[in-house]
Amino acid sequence: MSGTGLLAPLATSDRSEPVLSIVAAVLNEAENIRPVCAELAEAARALPPCEIIFVDDGSTDGTVDALVAARTDGILPDLRILSHDRRLGKSAAVRTGVEAARGQWIATLDGDGQDDPMEIVRMFELAQKAQGPAPLVVGVRLRRQDTLSRRLATRFANGLRRRLLRDGCPDTGAPLKLFRRADFLRLPQFEGVHRFLPALFGHYGTPLLCQPVRHRNRLHGSSKYTNFNRALVGFRDLLGVIWLINRTRLPRRVTER
Secondary structure (H helix, E strand, O other): OOOOOOOOOOOOOOOOOOOEEEEEEEOOOHHHHHHHHHHHHHHHOOOOOEEEEEEEOOOOOOHHHHHHHHHHOOOOOOOEEEEOOOOOOHHHHHHHHHHHOOOOEEEEEEOOOOEOOOHHHHHHHHHHHOOOOOOEEEEEEOOOOOOHHHHHHHHHHHHHHHHHHOOOOOOOOOOOEEEEHHHHOOOOOOOOHHHOHHHHHHHOOOOEEEEEEOEOOOOOOOOOOOHHHHHHHHHHHHHHHHHHHHHOOOOOOOOOO
C-alpha cells in the first residue's frame, strides 16, 4: 500500500473480471459484519461476476478482525478489505472503495444490516433494461425502520433537498445505490457527497431511476450520527451543493474534427 493511502484497481487475475463491485463503508460494525457478509454471499450468486469491497473508516472495535474472519472462514473468500488510517467520513470511504473497484458498475450499501443485499439484484436488472444513458438507481426506503425522531429528521431533510435541488428523488440519502463507476468518478469529492448523488449525477447528465426497497431494523449497535449533527452539517452541505451546481458549466455535446 502506498503512503498516500490511495489504491489503484487490482491487476487482472485468473478470476473473471467483475462486472459489478459492491462497496460497503463501515465504522465500528463488528457485530454486524458476519451476517451482512453471509447475505452478500447469497446475493452474489444471483448477480453477474462481482467483487465485494468493505472499506473500514478507522474503526476502533473489532470490525477489521471480523472482516478478515469472514474471508478466512470462507463466507466471502475473495472479500477485499480496505482500511483508512483514521476516520474520514462515509463519503471518503465510499470514494476509496469506488477508486479501488474493478467493476464497471458500483453498488453501495451500509454495513449495519438495514439494507437487504438481494435488492441489488433487482436494481441491477432495472439498470440493464434502461434505455439511453446508464442511470443512477436509488433504492428508496418506503417504510423506514428507524426511531420516530430520525424518520422525521430524514423526511424534513429529504423534502428540503428535493425542493431546493429539484433532484426528483424522495430519498436522496438512501444507502442502496447503483451507478457506473466512471460516472461517479467525474463528480467532485467532499464529505457528505453521498447525500447529494441524485442532484450531482443529474447535473452531469445521468438519468435517475428510483426502486422501492425493503428497509430493516439495525442488527446491532446504533447510528454514528445524531439528528442535530446531520441537520447542521447537511444544511451547510446543501448550500455548498447549490453553489457547486450553479458554478459547474458542462457542454451539451463535444465534437471532434
